[in-house]
Amino acid sequence: MAQVIDGRAMAAAITAQCARRVDALLLGGVRPALAVVLVGEDPASEVYVKRKVVECGKAGILSIEHRLPVETTGDVLLELIETLNADPSVHGILVQLPLPDGIDAAQVLDRINPAKDVDGFHPVNVGRLSSGTGGLVPCTPLGIMKLLDSVIDDYRGLNVVVIGKSNIVGKPIAMLLLEREATVTVTHIETRELAEITRKADIIVAAAGAPKLVRGYWIRPGAVVIDVGITRIRGEDGKTRLVGDCATDELDHARAVTPVPGGVGPMTIACLLENTVSAAERSDNRHVQ
Numbered sequence: 001m002a003q004v005i006d007g008r009a010m011a012a013a014i015t016a017q018c019a020r021r022v023d024a025l026l027l028g029g030v031r032p033a034l035a036v037v038l039v040g041e042d043p044a045s046e047v048y049v050k051r052k053v054v055e056c057g058k059a060g061i062l063s064i065e066h067r068l069p070v071e072t073t074g075d076v077l078l079e080l081i082e083t084l085n086a087d088p089s090v091h092g093i094l095v096q097l098p099l100p101d102g103i104d105a106a107q108v109l110d111r112i113n114p115a116k117d118v119d120g121f122h123p124v125n126v127g128r129l130s131s132g133t134g135g136l137v138p139c140t141p142l143g144i145m146k147l148l149d150s151v152i153d154d155y156r157g158l159n160v161v162v163i164g165k166s167n168i169v170g171k172p173i174a175m176l177l178l179e180r181e182a183t184v185t186v187t188h189i190e191t192r193e194l195a196e197i198t199r200k201a202d203i204i205v206a207a208a209g210a211p212k213l214v215r216g217y218w219i220r221p222g223a224v225v226i227d228v229g230i231t232r233i234r235g236e237d238g239k240t241r242l243v244g245d246c247a248t249d250e251l252d253h254a255r256a257v258t259p260v261p262g263g264v265g266p267m268t269i270a271c272l273l274e275n276t277v278s279a280a281e282r283s284d285n286r287h288v289q
């Protein structure tokens with residue numbers, strides 16, 4: 001039976017650790033603050049933003065929500081970003097993705113001050129990650145590394161297959177694993193004979209957004225499987241449930257797997273808190289390392 005890595009428990013521990021760091025900042029008169037920008041009414045984004053706000057509260061981070069209507073123009077959003085960049089009481093800025101059609105997401109993310117870019121999506125932070133020179137790291141890959149670190153000590157020479165080449169997960173997790181000396185193969189929708197490739201992997205990170213894509217026979221015995229996919233599907237009973245990118249019931253021969261829900265998702269939010277606290281510490285001279 002594969003070990004199920006408990007992302008919720010790990011996320012709760014990170015949140016508690018963040019709360020202690022926030023207490024230290026408060027003693028110095030700094031209250032970490034995160035601006036959360038949501039444009040439109042995408043139901044999944046609503047859920048994620050609510051969770052972010054709730055978790056910020058648990059850690060003592062002030063969250064400031066900016067909810068803008070779906071018809072908001074790119075220029076109005078850029079103006080808001082500039083205002084938040086200039087506000088010294090705001091330590092982190094997060095623009096929930098996806099943005100509505102008609103707004104150029106890359107242009108918006110480029111405008112966020114890299115020091116406040118707690119999502120790690122600004123080109124400066126992307127470049128720092130690629131060159132291994134620090135910066136803020138995207139939350140989902142950061143969370144995945146922590147989940148992996150709970151079962152793997154040494155990545156040197158391990159074969160990792162990443163399924164999906166998104167800027168949010170696929171590319172940054174590949175960079176983080178390369179830094180740890182793993183041998184990383186990034187695959188995507190055009191990759192041929194995917195199962196042949198995954199069968200050679202010690203670690204699989206499935207981030208394709210394709211429900212139950214990864215079948216049992218794709219995985220070699222003893223592999224570690226990180227399931228990043230979250231798709232809401234309606235069952236025969238008419239109820240909706242969340243499924244990942246992996247056919248979990250076929251993965252008994254894996255060494256460890258992450259569940260959906262309760263795996264990568266909660267870690268994404270915990271790492272957002274961690275990045276926000278780090279940004280606040282760096283903004284405060286007393287904490288500069």
Ligand SMILES: Nc1nc2c(c(=O)[nH]1)N[C@@H](CN(C=O)c1ccc(C(=O)N[C@@H](CCC(=O)O)C(=O)O)cc1)CN2
Nearest residue numbers: 047048095096097098119139140261262263265266268
């Ligand atoms: N600005 C950003 N936008 C998006 C990001 C991101 O990191 N930054 N990632 C995803 C969505 N996301 C965070 O925003 C996210 C997704 C899922 C979860 C989560 O906790 N999932 C739960 C299930 C939740 C449910 O009931 O639907 C779980 O897996 O247990 C948190 C955050 C895209 N946009």
